Amino acid sequence: MLHYILFHQREIGEATLEHIWLVGISILIAVAVGIPLGILMTRKPRLRTAILGSANIIQTIPSLALFGFLLPAPWLGARAERIAIVTLALYSLLPIVRNTYTGIMGVDPAVREAAEGMGLTNGQLLFQVELPLAASFIMAGVRTATVISIGVATIAAAIGAGGLGEFIFRGLAMVNNQLILAGALPAALLALGSDLSLGWVEAGLTPPHV
């Protein structure tokens, strides 16, 4: 097995980079969309059910079906990577949105009152009090989203987006366990590694007194 991985290390390395690229971009998009949505929910409680509901529904669609739905989409369909990135970003929304909301709502009301008493504007309250206090929660959401995405991204090979999933599908076609492992092992290591390193970031963001 080790011999096999060493023999194909260049191919595996390239696929791993592709995998990281797909997951990285999609998480960036999910963060850029998800955190503002989470904040919006704390400001406009009426939107809460709509936003969380949609994120929840997306989560229940099987990934292969979602990839399939987007195949004929106009601009998206022009490149398989675009479909993969949008799908992964959609899956990442729920943990990020929910954790942003929970993190901000979890800020001690006394702290918020004190800040308002000091005359902080809504924007100052958000950026100087609520978000720093909620940062570790939000990071936990990003961490969950990343680990899920690394798994789902292996399916993206089914529509030609590349990544480590290609080894898995190739191994299935050839009835070759070594090939399947050549895709599955690096993907598992990638998930473990990013979980660990994002865990450190999360610990660093936890306010000292909590």
Added chain:
Amino acid sequence: MIFKKLAAPIVCALIVCSSCMPQHHDRIVVASKNFTEQAILGEILAQYIEYRTKVPVERRFYLAGTYVCHQALLAGRADVYPEYTGTALTAILEEKPSGNEANVFQRVKSEYAQRFKLDVMPSLGFNNTFAVIIRGEDARRLHIHTLSEAGKYSPQWRAAFGYEFMERPDGYAGLARVYNLHFAQPPKAMDLGLLYRAIKDHQVDLIVGNSTDGLIQALNLVVLQDDRHYFPPYDAVPIVRQDTIRRFPLLKTALDDLAGKISEDEMRKMNYAVDGERRDTPVVAREFLKSKGLLQ
């Protein structure tokens, strides 16, 4: 404050990354479906197109089935992929499985050109029909060679097919009607690669694979004859986008060169080299092209 500081780099990173996504006007993308023969054919097309046109070729293999490949060509994600005439007729054009080799080819060619602006190139030279497969030991014990003979034993058997075969007009429903097949349990649908594993491990007793599959021989399996001619012809043909041919006229020459070059036996041997002997697909493809004098 930390979030304000983060926002700008995130937005920048997004813009940079979306702009550096490679555009595909300067290369040809070859796709294939998710089984070994398709990967070998894809590799043969890719290597020969690269050699003949000098245009860089990108490979997108192991796509999840006919629909995904067809969509990839329509959307321009891919330019060429190997298809089978009978599959194009039934799965894409959704017509009844009928007609002889020439009829089916002509019908598919004209419909593809009209409806999808896709060119169906001349056959690569072999017909890869569906193969209804049982274990060699069962075939010898029961003395059966044909599908008609298999009908009466089917109630003792469990069956498994690929997902596509369950749904296609030339798939399970019609086969069961024509040969009066009734299995012990409703047939299982599974990934193509897992079919051979399942029959080898006695999880099922009958599978439907492809007649050129290398594993048939490798696992000592037997193909039952389609003695009532249920399946239409499935000649292997490259399908290509018309606008790609306009951009790279040599692509048509390259695909024409490959016409009639692969016999059924040669295809089966290549499949066996990959599935049975665990050899690398690109190497098998290169050796084949060299043996035919197409590559130096």
